[in-house]
Structures are given as structure tokens and as C-alpha cells.
Amino acid sequence: MGRKQPMKSPMPQNAGPPKWAIRFFRRYCNDHLSDAVLGDLEELYERRLIKAGKRKADWLFVWNVIQFLQPFALKQKKKKSQNSNNAAMFKNYLKVAWRSMTRQKMYTSIKIGGFALGIAACILITLFIKQELSYDKFYKDGGNIYRVYNEFKEEGETNKWTSFPAPTAGIFKAEFPEVVKSGRLIPYAGWWYAGSNLFRRADQRQNTYEEGFVYADQSLLEILQVPMVYGQTENALADPYSIVISQTVAGKYFPGEDPVGKAIILNDDEKTPYKVGGVMRDFPNNTHLQFDFLITLTGVEFWEGEQTSWCCWNYNIYFELQPGTDPKELETKLLAVRDTHYVGHLERTGDQSVGEVKKNHFFRLQPVADVYLYSDGIHAMVEQGDIRFVWLFGGVAFFVLLLACINFINLSTAKSANRAKEVGMRKVVGSFRIHLVRQFLTESVLYSGVSFVAGILLAWIGMPFFNQLADKSLTMPWGEWWFIPTLAGAAILVGVLAGLYPAFYLSGFRPIDVLKGSLSRGSRSSKMRGVMVIFQFTTSIVLIIGTFIIYRQMQYILNKKIGFDKEQVVLIQGANTLGDKIKTLKTELTNISGVQNAAISGYLPISGTKRDGNQFWKEGKSKEDKAVGAQRWYVDSDYIGTLGMKLVDGRNFMPGMAADSSSIIVNQAFVKEFGFENPVGERIQNWRPYTIIGVVEDFHFESLKGKIEPLTMVYGEWGDVISVKVGSSNMKEVMVSIKSVWDEFAPNQPMRYSFLDESYARMYEDVQTMGRVFTTFAVLAIIVACLGLFALSAYMVEQRGKEISIRIVLGASGRVIFSLLTFNFIKLVLISLLLAMPLGWYLMKSWLDDYTYRTDITWEVFAISGLMALGIAVLTISFESIKASRMNPIKSLRSE
Incomplete structure (x- = not known):
């Protein structure tokens, strides 16, 4: 039987520590500490109670409780455990990501720099789109506003145009209840007062040239719901000789005034003043209608019977339809107008093409929202773009960003060995793969976020350059509610997409392999990186090929023999306001030293200028004869010589010869269309008979996208343009003399002029814009690809440092080391070249097929593109390769 332990004497009931102090302690102290600590404090209290008495023991107990008020002992606010853990983990992810970014500054700079370039490109192109x-x-x-256009199918070709005879719009409105309103527009420059005019207030004498005059119906204002600053939309063009001006024009000529009812003078014609019927708000930049002056069509008849004639097609037509109208069904119904009115006109004039018209001529309705981007192939005189350019530019920007993402993926997987131990240790202490995926995605999103900030800054800085490049006036939409949230969402999305593959790749390491040091670098990820490098350089080389071919096509266009001489030709515009004095002015201009010749005409071989389409038949035609559509230009006897055109048969017009009033000169395309073997002397007729006196060699008077169409010239010494051929090399001196002569004839009229070669080049502004954008983005793509290549080469040198050192110690030369390090990369670039050549050829051939006259795609383009890409790649990797071949092997081997 064991010895009995002595019992501790019980504490008196009133001898315990203060209960309020105990309650206070339990309230603030963490649960997992309170019992143990309170037990210690109570034991200490008992000893003090025996030695020092209750009062002192109570006081010391309270003091110990207060002393224990330390942060580690305090209770934490209750949170959901999962949320707390997630927040802590996310904080840890950010901390690790930031350390990784700051530890490897070069690779971080390359990742962020490539991302930022791609993001800046995407922002600019997205704003453009x-x-x-x-x-x-x-x-x-x-949704109820449509433009009407014609479609005519003939011999496998489809011709589309927007002009209609004067009475068409009224007939459409009267005969079809689906048409709520129909309105007409004449945007053709040179059509009476359409285009450009001298403009002044009636109470002033000084004229100013203004652009942007069109003729319009009152109903067109209502269809387009043109907002008015002064006047009413419902009646601004209701009166004859009324005009609506833009808010900008009103501020220029009537500052601080209400111009409604005020008189203005066009082209110094004081006999026909116009009254301002209203001031409209400026048309926004994003509309195909860019005009400052709307001249009423109320009461207008350009010649007797013109408003009821079906022979001349000069009016664009817009509809407002009843809600719910099916435009396709209405197109079918509109053919009744063709069959009744237009065909009736052809039958009355004996035109044999009635059958073809009924079979091949259709009326189409185009939503107003589609006019700007979806009017390729439709002949019109309004501003229009091309949806293909929109998606092309968007595709190029997307690929630049994709190349930057590839850089991130390549560098993340290439440096996987540096993160392997981290992954292994995290898995050993309990991290699941999903946690590691989240970690690496967080890191990727952080890179993306920093890159987006840099990209936005680059886009803002580069905006003026891009506007000049694309001929736009874009601005950063800082004040738009959607801008920042969209960019933030895009940053997260791009970060996640770019980080998915590295995240799953890195999180897939087995901890046992990592910690034993037996982790295989593997060829799988290496092959994947090779594929991505190939994709980068294939894309870059395709862009280089595209840039070269666009440049060659532009040079072909500008340097091709086009059938007339566009160099050193000054175009003096607005001369029609001089009346009969225009002939004297022409004579005085030819007397200037350095001027070779001058001619009067309103017609120029430049797309977008004045045109006059007509139909011609052989004289004595019957209903079986086929009409030939052709241009009819009024020119004087010096027109052909001044523009350097070549007569291949017959003679030119002769001044003073009465017979030439019924003579006509035709081009070779006209002769071919009629099938004349000996055209000179043949009799043809339009609205009057003509005798062919000469044949001019075909010249391009429209874009090289289309073939040369039939054209005729008739004699007329009137027009609004004087073409002056300058022979002197001192153009500046000759222009001073021309200006001096002009001022003598028109002292109150500023001289407006341009140069024929520059006007010709502006016909192909879309091609030049495409070339500039292609060049810029090709350079960006190459820069991004080379950044990645440089980083990969630097990493390869870093990883193979000991191997290179051993080779140097064993006697390997710098050339051997250089070849060893560059061979694989050069092989990848050569593979890229082999892939890019057929792809680039196919894409650019498809683009060139739009041009009837085009440059050839020759082997030199691919050779130069390939050598350029190869040279850039070699230069990129040479820096690190040469550096490695010259390094001191002792530094690398010292750790061994």
C-alpha cells in the first residue's frame, strides 16, 4: 500500500483573486492561451496571498492581467476561415510575384516591354475600329433609313452605282406606302454649285473659297434628322434659293448672329442670291456625309425638262421606311418602277437594251449604317471606308499582342528550373496543384497589369503619330465610363490567358523529383518554345513581305505610264466664275515664261472629280443596236496637248472650225467596244449626232483597280479648271507669276490651285495608309519577337555557362562557341521563312487581285524579307553569344 500524499490546504472562499479581473482576462485573451495563463496567475496569486496578504496579492494579480495585454495574446475578429486563408494566400502570392519580378530585372523588363508594346498597339487599333x-x-x-443603289450584271461583272434620274425619288414615295419619305442628294463636285464655291455675305465684297457644297431635298433633312441651331428642320430648305450652313460656317461668317434670313452670294453671282434657311449642327466625324452647305433642290431645274427626264442619272436617294418593312421584299416591289418608267423611257428612245435591263438591272437598299464600311465596288461621291481594312488592322494588332504573350510563355517555361524548388517545397508543406496554379496566374495578372499601365501610357504618347499614320483624329477616351473598366478587365483576361500554360506546366512538377535534383528539363517544353518562336517569326516575316509588296504596288501606281503627263501640271480651280474672261486668262497664262501650255476643262483624269456618263449608238440605230456607255468630257483644243495625251489616229480639235462643234474624239476602249476597224469618220450619236475625228490612246482616268472604260471628248471652251503645264524647273518663280496674272483678272477672288501629280497620289491614300500601318506594325512585331529571342538566348547562355567554360578550357574557339549558341535559333528562323513565304504570297496575291493593273510578286521580295529577318535575328542573339564566347571560364567554374 503506497504512501498517502499530503493534501493542499484549501483556499478560503473569499481569498480568491478579483472575479472582475478574471472576467476581463477571459474576454480579451485568446482562447488557446487563457486557461494555461490563468492557471499560472492563480498559482502565483496563492503564493503571494500567503506571503504578502490578500490586498497586495489582489493588486499584483490585476497588474499581471494588464501586463498580459499584448498583441499576440488578443483575440482576433471572427472571420470565415476560408476567406481568411484565401486573403493570406493571395497576399503571399503577390509578395512572391513581386519578389520574382524585382529579382530578375532584365527578364521582367522584356516581359513587360513586349506586353506594353502589344497592348499599346491593341488600344490604338481598338479605338480606330x-x-x-x-x-x-x-x-x-x-434602322429605318436606307440608301438606294443600282446593280447591273453584265458578262460576269457586277456594276453598282448610286445615281438615279431626277423623278425617281418622287415616284418611289408616291407608289410604295412602305416609303415614308424619300430624299435626294447631289454630291458630285463640279455639278453647278456642288463641290466648292466662292462664298461671301451679300453685304461684303471679299470672297472666300469653301468646300463641301451639295444639293439636297427638304425631305432629306427630315430623313436624316439633321439637328438645327437656328431655324427648323421641317422647313429650312423648303423655299427656292435657300441654303443651310453648318455651325462652324455660321460662326465664321456670322459671329454672334442668327444668320437665318440673311443673304449670301455664291461665285460672285449677285443676280441669284441665296437665303440662309437654317444653321445645322456640324456633321459628326463618324458619318459618310461630310458637308457644310446644303443647297435646296426646291424649284431647281438644271435645264428645261430635267426634273421629269429619265435620261440623266445624277441624284442619290435616301429612304425612311415604315417600321417593320422587309427591305428585300421592297427591293422586289421597286422593280415596277424600272419596268414602267425606266424601260418605258428606253422604249420611247428606241434603245435595244430593254431586255438586258429587265433581266440584269436591280434596285438595292443599303442600311445607312452600312454605307461607310460596306460600299466597296459601289460608285459614289461620299466618304467611305473599307471593312476589310478594319479587320486587317485588328488582326495585325491582335498578332502583335499574341507575340508578346508568347514571349511571356516562353520565358516563364524556360526559367522553370529556377522555380522548381519553390514548387517542390510548397507541395511538401501541403499545397495542392490548384493553389500553385492560382499563384502563377496571380503573377501573370500582375505582369499584365503593370504592362497595361505602361501600354496605356505608350498609347497616349503615340496617339498623335498614329493619327498621322492612319489619317484619323482619335483621342484617348479618359472621360468615358467604359474605358478604364474595360482595360482592367482586359488586363485580367490577357494575364490569365498568357499565364495558363506556364501555370499548369510549373505546377505539374513532382516534389520528389525536384528535391532529389532529378527533375528532367525535358524536350517537350523546349519543342513548345521552338514552335512559339517559329510562330513569332512567321508572323513577322509575313508582315515584312506584306510591307514590301504594298510599297511596290504603290510605286507601280505612281510610276506607271498612265497615258498622260501628271508632272509639273498646275490645276487652277474656280475659273468658271470669270465668265468669258477665262479664255483671255488662259492666253495670259501661256505668255508667262516657263509655262508651256494651258487648257480649259472641268474634267480631269482623277477619280472623284467631275464626271458625265452617257450612252452612245451608231448613227441610224434601231432597237436591235446596242448602246455603249461612255464618259463625255467637254475640253478645249489644248487639253490633249497640255496633259501629254497621245493621238493614235485622226486629229485634234481646231479652234474656230465650225465643224468641230459636232466632232468627237474617243479613246481606244470606246473603239474596241463599238468594234470599229476605221473609227475616224464614223458617225455616232448621243442626244445629238457626232463625227469621230480622232482616237486618243487609252489613259487611266479612274483608279488602277478597274479597267479603262470608254471615254469621249467633245469641244467646249468652258469649265471650272485651267490646267497649266510648266516647263521650267523653277516652279516657285512660275507660281508667283501665275498668281500675279490671276489677281489682275479676279482681284476679289483668292486663287485656289493644286498639282496634278499630288491629286493623282491622293487617289491611292487608302493604299498609302495601309502601307504605313503595315510598316509600323511589322516593325513592332519584329521588335517584340526579337525581345523574346534575346531573352531566350541570354537564358540559354546562363544555363549552359559551365558547358561553355569547359569547351573554352578544352580549346574551343570563339567561332565554335558562337555557332553552338546560334545554330538552333537560326534553324528556327529558317523554318519560319519557309512557312511565311507561301502564306505571304497567298495573302498578298489575294490583295493584289483587287487591282486590274498591278505589280508582280517576284522572288526578290521573299529573298529580301528572309535576309532581313535572318539578319535581325542573328544580330539579336549575337550580343549574348559573342559575350559568352569571350567570357573568362574561371568565373563560371569557380563554384565547381
Whole structure:
């Protein structure tokens, strides 16, 4: 039987520590500490109670409780455990990501730099696309507004144009209840007062040239819901000789005034003053209608019977339809107008093409929102873009960003060995793969976020350059509610997409392999990186090939023999306001030293200038004869010589010869269309008979996208343009003399002039814009690809440092080391070249097929593109390779 332990004497009931102090302690102290600590404090209290008495023991107990008020002992606010853990983990992810970024500054700079370039490109192109897609989307009832155009199918070709005879719009409105309103527009420059005019207030004498005059119906204002600053939309063009001006024009000529009812003078014609019927708000930038002056068509008849004639096609037509109208069904119904009115006109004039018209001529309705981007192949005189350019530019920007993402993926997987131990240790202490995926995605999103900030800054800095490049006036939409949230969402999305593969790749390491040091670098990820490098350089080389071919096509266009001499030709515009004095002015201009010749005409071989389409038949035609559509230009006897055109048969017009009033000169395309073997002396007729006196060699008077069409010239010494051929090399001196002569004839009229070669080049502004954008993005793509290549080569040198050192110690030369390090990369670039050549050829051939006259795609383009890409790649990797071949092997081997 064991010895009995002595019992501790019990503490008196009133001898315990203060209960309020105990309650206070339990309230603030962490649960997992309170019992143990309180037990210690109570034992200490008992000893003090025996030695010092209750009062002192109570006081010391309270003091110990207060002393224990330390942060580690305090209770934490209750949170959901999962949320707390997630927050802590996310904080840890950010901390690790930031350390990784700051530890490897070069690789971080390359990742962020490539991302930022791609993001800046995407921001700029996205803003460009957004503006292009926004054209004509602002109309309140835009879904019911349509433009009407013609479609004629003949011999495998489809011709489309927007002009109609004068009475067509009224007939459409009267005969079809689906048409709520129909309105007409004449945008053709040179058509009476359409285009450009001298403009002044009636109470002033000084004239100013203004652009942007068109003729319009009152109903067109209502269809387009043109907002007015002064006046009423419902009647601004209701009166004859009324005009609506833009807010900008009103501020220029009537500052601080209400111009409604005020008189203005066009082209110094004081006999026909116009009254301002209203001031409209400026047309926004995103509309195909860019005009400052709308001249009424009320009461207008350009010649006797013109408003009821079906022979001349000069009016564009817009509809407002009843809500719910099916445009396709209405197109079918509109053919009744063709069969009744247009065909009736052809039958009355004996035109044999009635059958072809009934079979092949259709009326189409185009939503107003589609006019700007979807009018390729439709002949019109309004501003239009091309949806293909929109998606092309978007595709190029996307690929630049994709190349930057590839850089991130390549560098993340290439440096996987540096993160392997971290992955292994995290898995050993309990991390699941999903936690590691989240960690690496967080790191990727952080890279993306920093890159987006840098990309936004680059886009803002580069905006003026891009506007000049694309001929736009874009701005950063800082004040738009959607801008920052969209960029933030894009940053997260791009970060996640770019980080998915590295995240799953890195999180897939087995901890036992990592910690034993037996982790295989593997060829799988290496092959994947090779594929991505090939993709980068294939894309870059395709862009280089595209840039070269666009440049060659532009040079072909500008240097091709086009059948007339465009160099050193000054175009003096607005001379029609001089009346009969225009002939004297022409004579005085030819007397200037350095001027070779001058000619009068309103017609120029430049697309977008004045045109006059007509139909011609052989004299004595019957209904079986086929009409030939051709241009009819009024020119004087010096027109052909001044523009350097070549007569291949017959003679030119002769001044003073009465017979030439019924003579006509035709081009070779006209002769071919009629099938004349000996055209000179043949009799043809339009609205009057003509005798062919000469044949001019075909010359291009429209874009090289289309073939040369039939054209005729008739004699007339009137027009609004004087073409002056300058022979002197001192153009500046000759221009001073021309200006002096002009001022003598028109002291109150500023001289407006341009140069024929520059006007010709502006016909191909879309090609030049495409070339500039292609060049810029090709350079960006190469820079991004080379950044990745440089980083990979630097990493390879870093990883193979000991191997290189051993080779140097064993006697390997610098050339051997250089070849060893560059061979694989050069092989990848050569593979890229082999892939890029057929792809680039196919894409650019498809683009060139739009041109009837085009440059050839020769082997030199691919050779130069390939050598350029190869040279850039070699230069990129040479820096690190040469550096490695010259390094001191002792530094690398010292650790061994």
C-alpha cells in the first residue's frame, strides 16, 4: 500500500483573486492561451496571498492581467476561415510575384516591354475600329433609313452605282406606302454649285473659297434628322434659293448672329442670291456625309425638262421606311418602277437594251449604317471606308499582342528550373496543384497589369503619330465610363490567358523529383518554345513581305505610264466664275515664261472629280443596236496637248472650225467596244449626232483597280479648271507669276490651285495608309519577337555557362562557341521563312487581285524579307553569344 500524499490546504472562499479581473482576462485573451495563463496567475496569486496578504496579492494579480495585454495574446475578429486563408494566400502570392519580378530585372523588363508594346498597339487599333464601326449609328430611327443603289450584271461583272434620274425619288414615295419619305442628294463636285464655291455675305465684297457644297431635298433633312441651331428642320430648305450652313460656317461668317434670313452670294453671282434657311449642327466625324452647305433642290431645274427626264442619272436617294418593312421584299416591289418608267423611257428612245435591263438591272437598299464600311465596288461621291481594312488592322494588332504573350510563355517555361524548388517545397508543406496554379496566374495578372499601365501610357504618347499614320483624329477616351473598366478587365483576361500554360506546366512538377535534383528539363517544353518562336517569326516575316509588296504596288501606281503627263501640271480651280474672261486668262497664262501650255476643262483624269456618263449608238440605230456607255468630257483644243495625251489616229480639235462643234474624239476602249476597224469618220450619236475625228490612246482616268472604260471628248471652251503645264524647273518663280496674272483678272477672288501629280497620289491614300500601318506594325512585331529571342538566348547562355567554360578550357574557339549558341535559333528562323513565304504570297496575291493593273510578286521580295529577318535575328542573339564566347571560364567554374 503506497504512501498517502499530503493534501493542499484549501483556499478560503473569499481569498480568491478579483472575479472582475478574471472576467476581463477571459474576454480579451485568446482562447488557446487563457486557461494555461490563468492557471499560472492563480498559482502565483496563492503564493503571494500567503506571503504578502490578500490586498497586495489582489493588486499584483490585476497588474499581471494588464501586463498580459499584448498583441499576440488578443483575440482576433471572427472571420470565415476560408476567406481568411484565401486573403493570406493571395497576399503571399503577390509578395512572391513581386519578389520574382524585382529579382530578375532584365527578364521582367522584356516581359513587360513586349506586353506594353502589344497592348499599346491593341488600344490604338481598338479605338480606330470603334470609330470606324460607329459610322452613322447615331440616327434615332437609323434602322429605318436606307440608301438606294443600282446593280447591273453584265458578262460576269457586277456594276453598282448610286445615281438615279431626277423623278425617281418622287415616284418611289408616291407608289410604295412602305416609303415614308424619300430624299435626294447631289454630291458630285463640279455639278453647278456642288463641290466648292466662292462664298461671301451679300453685304461684303471679299470672297472666300469653301468646300463641301451639295444639293439636297427638304425631305432629306427630315430623313436624316439633321439637328438645327437656328431655324427648323421641317422647313429650312423648303423655299427656292435657300441654303443651310453648318455651325462652324455660321460662326465664321456670322459671329454672334442668327444668320437665318440673311443673304449670301455664291461665285460672285449677285443676280441669284441665296437665303440662309437654317444653321445645322456640324456633321459628326463618324458619318459618310461630310458637308457644310446644303443647297435646296426646291424649284431647281438644271435645264428645261430635267426634273421629269429619265435620261440623266445624277441624284442619290435616301429612304425612311415604315417600321417593320422587309427591305428585300421592297427591293422586289421597286422593280415596277424600272419596268414602267425606266424601260418605258428606253422604249420611247428606241434603245435595244430593254431586255438586258429587265433581266440584269436591280434596285438595292443599303442600311445607312452600312454605307461607310460596306460600299466597296459601289460608285459614289461620299466618304467611305473599307471593312476589310478594319479587320486587317485588328488582326495585325491582335498578332502583335499574341507575340508578346508568347514571349511571356516562353520565358516563364524556360526559367522553370529556377522555380522548381519553390514548387517542390510548397507541395511538401501541403499545397495542392490548384493553389500553385492560382499563384502563377496571380503573377501573370500582375505582369499584365503593370504592362497595361505602361501600354496605356505608350498609347497616349503615340496617339498623335498614329493619327498621322492612319489619317484619323482619335483621342484617348479618359472621360468615358467604359474605358478604364474595360482595360482592367482586359488586363485580367490577357494575364490569365498568357499565364495558363506556364501555370499548369510549373505546377505539374513532382516534389520528389525536384528535391532529389532529378527533375528532367525535358524536350517537350523546349519543342513548345521552338514552335512559339517559329510562330513569332512567321508572323513577322509575313508582315515584312506584306510591307514590301504594298510599297511596290504603290510605286507601280505612281510610276506607271498612265497615258498622260501628271508632272509639273498646275490645276487652277474656280475659273468658271470669270465668265468669258477665262479664255483671255488662259492666253495670259501661256505668255508667262516657263509655262508651256494651258487648257480649259472641268474634267480631269482623277477619280472623284467631275464626271458625265452617257450612252452612245451608231448613227441610224434601231432597237436591235446596242448602246455603249461612255464618259463625255467637254475640253478645249489644248487639253490633249497640255496633259501629254497621245493621238493614235485622226486629229485634234481646231479652234474656230465650225465643224468641230459636232466632232468627237474617243479613246481606244470606246473603239474596241463599238468594234470599229476605221473609227475616224464614223458617225455616232448621243442626244445629238457626232463625227469621230480622232482616237486618243487609252489613259487611266479612274483608279488602277478597274479597267479603262470608254471615254469621249467633245469641244467646249468652258469649265471650272485651267490646267497649266510648266516647263521650267523653277516652279516657285512660275507660281508667283501665275498668281500675279490671276489677281489682275479676279482681284476679289483668292486663287485656289493644286498639282496634278499630288491629286493623282491622293487617289491611292487608302493604299498609302495601309502601307504605313503595315510598316509600323511589322516593325513592332519584329521588335517584340526579337525581345523574346534575346531573352531566350541570354537564358540559354546562363544555363549552359559551365558547358561553355569547359569547351573554352578544352580549346574551343570563339567561332565554335558562337555557332553552338546560334545554330538552333537560326534553324528556327529558317523554318519560319519557309512557312511565311507561301502564306505571304497567298495573302498578298489575294490583295493584289483587287487591282486590274498591278505589280508582280517576284522572288526578290521573299529573298529580301528572309535576309532581313535572318539578319535581325542573328544580330539579336549575337550580343549574348559573342559575350559568352569571350567570357573568362574561371568565373563560371569557380563554384565547381
